[in-house]
Amino acid sequence: LVFTEEDKYGLYSNxxxxxxxxxxxxxxxxxxxASAKEHPDNILKVLPAPLLDDTNRNExxxxxxxxxxxxxxxxxxIAWRYQNLPxxxxxxxxxxxxxxxxxxxxxxxxxxxxxVKWHSFYLPEELSSQPEIKTCYMNSxxxxxxxxxxxxxxxxxxxxxxxxxxxxxxxxxxxxSLGSMLWGDDICSSDTPEDIHSxxxxxxxxxxxxxxxxxxxxxxxxxxxIQNKAxxxxxxxxxxxxxxxxxxxxxxxxxxxxxxxxxxxxHVHQIPRLNSLICDVSDTKDLAFRLKRKQFxxxxxxxxxxxxxxxxxxxxxxxxxxxxxxxxxxxxxxxGKKHLDF
Amino acid sequence: xxxxxxxxxxxxxxxFLVHHFLSFYLRAGCKVCFVALLQxxxxxxxxxxxxxxxxxxxxxxxxxxxxxxxxxCLDLLFGEEEEQSGQPSPLQFISESTSNLKALFDFVRTxxxxxDSDAWKGPVLLVDDLSVLLSLGATPxxxxxxxxxxxxxxxxxxxxxxxxxxxxxxxxxxxDNELVVNSLCHHSDLILWVEGLATGFCKxxxxxxxxxxxxxxxxxxxxxxxxxxxxxxQDKNVTFFARGLSAAVL
Numbered sequence: 057l058v059f060t061e062e063d064k065y066g067l068y069s070n071x072x073x074x075x076x077x078x079x080x081x082x083x084x085x086x087x088x089x090a091s092a093k094e095h096p097d098n099i100l101k102v103l104p105a106p107l108l109d110d111t112n113r114n115e116x117x118x119x120x121x122x123x124x125x126x127x128x129x130x131x132x133x134i135a136w137r138y139q140n141l142p143x144x145x146x147x148x149x150x151x152x153x154x155x156x157x158x159x160x161x162x163x164x165x166x167x168x169x170x171x172v173k174w175h176s177f178y179l180p181e182e183l184s185s186q187p188e189i190k191t192c193y194m195n196s197x198x199x200x201x202x203x204x205x206x207x208x209x210x211x212x213x214x215x216x217x218x219x220x221x222x223x224x225x226x227x228x229x230x231x232x233s234l235g236s237m238l239w240g241d242d243i244c245s246s247d248t249p250e251d252i253h254s255x256x257x258x259x260x261x262x263x264x265x266x267x268x269x270x271x272x273x274x275x276x277x278x279x280x281x282i283q284n285k286a287x288x289x290x291x292x293x294x295x296x297x298x299x300x301x302x303x304x305x306x307x308x309x310x311x312x313x314x315x316x317x318x319x320x321x322x323h324v325h326q327i328p329r330l331n332s333l334i335c336d337v338s339d340t341k342d343l344a345f346r347l348k349r350k351q352f353x354x355x356x357x358x359x360x361x362x363x364x365x366x367x368x369x370x371x372x373x374x375x376x377x378x379x380x381x382x383x384x385x386x387x388x389x390x391x392g393k394k395h396l397d398f
Numbered sequence: 399x400x401x402x403x404x405x406x407x408x409x410x411x412x413x414f415l416v417h418h419f420l421s422f423y424l425r426a427g428c429k430v431c432f433v434a435l436l437q438x439x440x441x442x443x444x445x446x447x448x449x450x451x452x453x454x455x456x457x458x459x460x461x462x463x464x465x466x467x468x469x470x471c472l473d474l475l476f477g478e479e480e481e482q483s484g485q486p487s488p489l490q491f492i493s494e495s496t497s498n499l500k501a502l503f504d505f506v507r508t509x510x511x512x513x514d515s516d517a518w519k520g521p522v523l524l525v526d527d528l529s530v531l532l533s534l535g536a537t538p539x540x541x542x543x544x545x546x547x548x549x550x551x552x553x554x555x556x557x558x559x560x561x562x563x564x565x566x567x568x569x570x571x572x573x574d575n576e577l578v579v580n581s582l583c584h585h586s587d588l589i590l591w592v593e594g595l596a597t598g599f600c601k602x603x604x605x606x607x608x609x610x611x612x613x614x615x616x617x618x619x620x621x622x623x624x625x626x627x628x629x630x631x632q633d634k635n636v637t638f639f640a641r642g643l644s645a646a647v648l
Contacts, residue, residue: 256533257533257534261472289571
């Protein structure tokens with residue numbers, strides 16, 4: 057269960073959402089898309105086109121190796137102690153291909169799309185169709201969505217209930233903007249919502265459904281609008297992976313020279329620890345994203361060298377603040393709270 | 399015997415302790431009732447296998463009673479009407495307006511009450527984790543009542559042990575959760591408090607564990623014994639060492 061906290065204007069989280077669905081199409085998985093604000097047909101029409109050309113991939117590969125060999129020759133003169141450290145990789149190595157790459161300037165062709173089976177849940181349509189369902193003291197929109205998901209899982213045999221079905225497939229579920237007012241939940245608009253437990257109950261049942269079947273789910277939530285932070289804590293506890301996107305649009309960080317190459321930060325709050333005592337923690341915790349014309353990349357955040365002439369106290373404070381934010385780890389491992397100065 | 403142990407984690411994941419206690423008590427030959435609210439059976443089973451215990455075998459010989467919260471909740475919400483034979487679901491409170499955890503308590507009590515054919519040593523109740531009950535709509539008072547009833551039944555009457563995991567955060571805004579955690583801390587005989595390091599993420603030291611033996615409860619005018627160790631989690635076990643003496647440093 058991948059839980060994404062939306063950025064303020066929803067631009068980038070929408071992009072991640074589409075990537076998830078597009079990957080599903082390319083891998084031949086079945087899709088289930090649920091939304092309260094946009095009709096799923098429209099969402100599915102604008103999925104990014106996959107980069108199926110091998111030539112393109114080779115180009116990227118060549119670039120990376122060229123850069124590497126060049127760096128290797130320069131030996132460091134001043135900071136020679138650092139020479140023995142492994143070279144940092146800004147982006148994941150293109151040699152190991154995991155998943156597919158997409159070109160967001162083009163939309164996916166309809167032929168590619170025809171081969172996958174997809175199901176949609178558009179809240180305004182659902183509300184008008186079926187009248188009565190068992191709600192179990194949960195928000196009725198959530199209850200309907202759960203029932204719909206459960207029905208698809210059962211009917212299409214993702215939970216192994218149909219032994220005749222030989223080909224096992226995976227269901228990719230995408231739920232957009234859960235918890236917003238469009239779903240009938242008022243946690244985003246008031247400090248003391250009517251039913252605090254709706255969202256958490258929904259997530260618990262969804263978690264049960266996901267564990268019982270061959271499916272994966274991504275949910276985007278406008279976390280910045282949720283007033284009651286206790287809900288976010290509980291939600292983090294109930295999800296496997298929690299990622300937050302913070303875009304720089306409209307904030308003072310947009311003009312901060314630290315972040316001039318990037319469009320936003322990626323906060324990994326929690327990573328899954330499934331079937332094992334340990335979890336796979338990557339070396340870096342500081343991730344930022346940027347949106348190029350054709351690609352959305354997530355990279356390690358590089359702090360540019362501090363080349364300012366005037367070493368003013370104010371800018372140092374700002375750097376320290378940012379550094380403090382950068383050094384916070386993910387929730388499954390330790391999170392440092394205090395910023396210790398050495 | 400008849401001890402209440404509280405597992406508490408802050409800013410990190412203390413579930414490795416749950417896995418440890420599960421395999422520990424099963425190996426010791428105790429009858430275990432495991433209320434697993436957060437993960438599926440296969441997750442625990444795979445980890446237990448790495449630790450050398452087979453949960454399926456334990457279930458088959460009646461040593462382990464496993465309540466898989468996620469599955470039980472699904473059965474409750476999507477189950478057919480005929481399936482609800484005589485026994486109400488342990489997680490009934492989710493679909494009711496009253497947050498009464500009595501059904502869950504009854505389940506625990508019936509599973510740990512020894513039958514004539516049982517040859518196991520003391521019963522053990524293990525809960526992972528209590529904070530989820532609050533997310534599902536139970537009030538803090540209901541949760542505390544449940545723990546109290548379990549304690550009376552398991553510790554006092556059946557002379558068994560209870561081990562419970564809760565999450566907490568230092569500046570948490572979840573007041574209900576903090577209320578439950580603080581209250582349980584006062585009533586526990588042993589607290590294992592797992593925390594992330596204050597200095598942040600470290601590859602070799604995953605966190606620190608505080609072991610607090612509540613000797614002060616025994617009215618002998620002694621203070622609680624507190625011991626602090628740091629730990630690193632590996633694939634099949636966890637290594638503990640004194641603060642600052644991680645293998646990476648030495």
